[in-house]
Amino acid sequence: MTPDAFSDFLAADWGSSNLRAWRLSADGAVLDLRRWPWGVARLQPGEAARKLADEIRPALRAQNLPAILCGMVGSALGIAAAPYADCPADGDALGRRLLKIDDRTWIVPGLRCLRPDGYPDVIRGEETKVLGWLALDPARRYGDHVLCLPGTHAKWVLVRDGRIARFNTCMTGELFALLSQHSVLRSGAAPSDGAGFTEGLAYGAADGPLAARLFTVRARQVAQNLDPGRAASFLSGLLVGDETARLPPLLGLKPGATLSLMGDPDLCALYRTALERQGFTIDTADAEAAVVAGLTQLRHAGAIP
Amino acid sequence: MTPDAFSDFLAADWGSSNLRAWRLSADGAVLDLRRWPWGVARLQPGEAARKLADEIRPALRAQNLPAILCGMVGSALGIAAAPYADCPADGDALGRRLLKIDDRTWIVPGLRCLRPDGYPDVIRGEETKVLGWLALDPARRYGDHVLCLPGTHAKWVLVRDGRIARFNTCMTGELFALLSQHSVLRSGAAPSDGAGFTEGLAYGAADGPLAARLFTVRARQVAQNLDPGRAASFLSGLLVGDETARLPPLLGLKPGATLSLMGDPDLCALYRTALERQGFTIDTADAEAAVVAGLTQLRHAGAIP
Numbered sequence: 001m002t003p004d005a006f007s008d009f010l011a012a013d014w015g016s017s018n019l020r021a022w023r024l025s026a027d028g029a030v031l032d033l034r035r036w037p038w039g040v041a042r043l044q045p046g047e048a049a050r051k052l053a054d055e056i057r058p059a060l061r062a063q064n065l066p067a068i069l070c071g072m073v074g075s076a077l078g079i080a081a082a083p084y085a086d087c088p089a090d091g092d093a094l095g096r097r098l099l100k101i102d103d104r105t106w107i108v109p110g111l112r113c114l115r116p117d118g119y120p121d122v123i124r125g126e127e128t129k130v131l132g133w134l135a136l137d138p139a140r141r142y143g144d145h146v147l148c149l150p151g152t153h154a155k156w157v158l159v160r161d162g163r164i165a166r167f168n169t170c171m172t173g174e175l176f177a178l179l180s181q182h183s184v185l186r187s188g189a190a191p192s193d194g195a196g197f198t199e200g201l202a203y204g205a206a207d208g209p210l211a212a213r214l215f216t217v218r219a220r221q222v223a224q225n226l227d228p229g230r231a232a233s234f235l236s237g238l239l240v241g242d243e244t245a246r247l248p249p250l251l252g253l254k255p256g257a258t259l260s261l262m263g264d265p266d267l268c269a270l271y272r273t274a275l276e277r278q279g280f281t282i283d284t285a286d287a288e289a290a291v292v293a294g295l296t297q298l299r300h301a302g303a304i305p
Numbered sequence: 306m307t308p309d310a311f312s313d314f315l316a317a318d319w320g321s322s323n324l325r326a327w328r329l330s331a332d333g334a335v336l337d338l339r340r341w342p343w344g345v346a347r348l349q350p351g352e353a354a355r356k357l358a359d360e361i362r363p364a365l366r367a368q369n370l371p372a373i374l375c376g377m378v379g380s381a382l383g384i385a386a387a388p389y390a391d392c393p394a395d396g397d398a399l400g401r402r403l404l405k406i407d408d409r410t411w412i413v414p415g416l417r418c419l420r421p422d423g424y425p426d427v428i429r430g431e432e433t434k435v436l437g438w439l440a441l442d443p444a445r446r447y448g449d450h451v452l453c454l455p456g457t458h459a460k461w462v463l464v465r466d467g468r469i470a471r472f473n474t475c476m477t478g479e480l481f482a483l484l485s486q487h488s489v490l491r492s493g494a495a496p497s498d499g500a501g502f503t504e505g506l507a508y509g510a511a512d513g514p515l516a517a518r519l520f521t522v523r524a525r526q527v528a529q530n531l532d533p534g535r536a537a538s539f540l541s542g543l544l545v546g547d548e549t550a551r552l553p554p555l556l557g558l559k560p561g562a563t564l565s566l567m568g569d570p571d572l573c574a575l576y577r578t579a580l581e582r583q584g585f586t587i588d589t590a591d592a593e594a595a596v597v598a599g600l601t602q603l604r605h606a607g608a609i610p
């Protein structure tokens with residue numbers, strides 16, 4: 001059976017905060033796209049399945065088409081908890097592990113890995129983007145590649161010979177939100193100062209416990225009347241600096257290596273600044289193209305008719 | 306004028322969360338002690354001054370006695386903002402900088418220092434405990450000593466030849482509260498597992514960004530069904546481990562050195578475990594005796610009649 005024998009299908013990237021759903025042709029061409037604010041963290045139990053049947057399928061004229069969904073929709077908060085698959089994993093392995101919900105609905109499982117430090121890590125949704133990124137260029141199927149997907153929980157993924165080998169999650173975005181909204185560091189302003197961000201990056205790479213470097217944001221406001229917008233930028237830079245100075249070595253990356261960034265363009269721009277200062281060459285990838293390619297690949301790998 | 310010529314006085318350690326006030330004899334003997342939950346962060350503007358006049362002075366029969374107050378009562382949240390004094394500072398220097406509020410009320414200023422990393426740090430309240438600790442034993446007036454006062458904002462203070470030389474604040478306690486109450490790491494349980502704490506200490510000393518090591522608390526709950534009480538202990542150990550492995554070198558401390566802990570006994574016990582694992586010899590100091598000695602010294606250094 002070749003892709004030409006397959007029907008159109010419904011594909012969705014359904015996370016904690018947002019939902020994007022496409023009607024795709026069998027070869028992954030985008031025929032329609034809708035966005036909704038129905039992240040599973042915002043829905044009541046059972047609501048995700050009803051949204052799929054009553055709103056998403058009709059909106060994309062996909063009532064009877066196969067649907068393949070990735071992201072937190074595959075957790076206990078979503079439609080059903082899809083057990084994690086283990087690393088290393090490629091598209092074929094993940095395709096065999098799709099969780100069948102009913103005759104026309106499948107969920108992509110997340111991935112679990114064991115890191116060199118002996119502890120586990122988990123990912124749910126980003127595996128599909130990374131597999132799609134791999135599928136978009138055959139040259140990527142050989143050797144080692146590292147992708148960084150910044151966000152609330154940034155994911156740093158090591159790909160080796162076409163398989164997701166392992167990854168590290170870094171909760172930089174969540175820490176920034178907590179500290180700038182609920183802690184003594186809150187300045188009441190949004191980050192607004194490129195020089196403050198750059199200064200924060202340098203201090204993020206400095207020695208000492210993070211909790212001590214963080215307090216500097218407060219001490220500078222009290223002792224030096226640091227401008228609130230600059231304080232917020234300094235905090236953002238400090239957290240991104242701590243991450244970008246210390247995480248690449250955990251994945252074996254050395255300065256000079258190439259690293260691919262994928263995600264929100266504004267956030268990727270901040271990470272690019274940070275990582276270029278660390279001596280990395282940055283390549284920016286299109287997250288939307290990647291997730292569409294990943295869901296298309298998994299649909300075929302899973303032999304979903 | 307010798308101490309014998311001085312009257313009894315009112316002394317208070319008045320922080321963000323709590324207030325302890327004593328009636329002391331001129332030589333610092335405790336004649337009476339009261340505790341109230343009137344931390345300045347819990348009071349309305351102007352309320353601290355009214356509490357002092359209407360409740361605290363009458364309760365300690367100290368209406369007409371001199372009062373000397375330290376802590377966040379000397380911030381904009383309290384009775385009046387006492388400008389920070391600069392390091393290095395000893396009791397005489399700080400005594401000359403007491404902020405006179407009225408004919409019978411003085412506030413101890415906080416301290417500001419410039420750290421070797423080029424950034425400022427501030428302290429308000431702990432300076433009085435450290436000066437009192439120095440006053441309690443003349444042998445402490447020579448050479449270098451480091452004190453650690455764990456808490457919401459732990460203070461690590463370097464004393465050199467009888468003066469507070471500089472310090473580092475580490476907001477470990479606040480991070481723990483934020484993460485265990487408001488983040489994806491919350492387990493719904495209190496720390497309950499000594500082995501989990503010890504395991505966290507080891508991981509706190511490991512490489513990598515703190516935000517990446519923190520996510521392990523979540524990944525272990527998801528991927529390994531980590532017990533909630535153990536997860537909370539692991540988180541506590543991880544944060545204290547990051548602090549105790551990385552802060553002492555910033556103050557020039559090497560394994561084998563002696564370090565004094567002062568504060569809440571349960572918290573000091575956790576820090577003792579952590580610091581002994583790092584090779585330090587721990588000496589525990591009585592915070593209440595220290596603040597009483599510090600306020601007594603400052604009363605005389607300030608020549609308050």
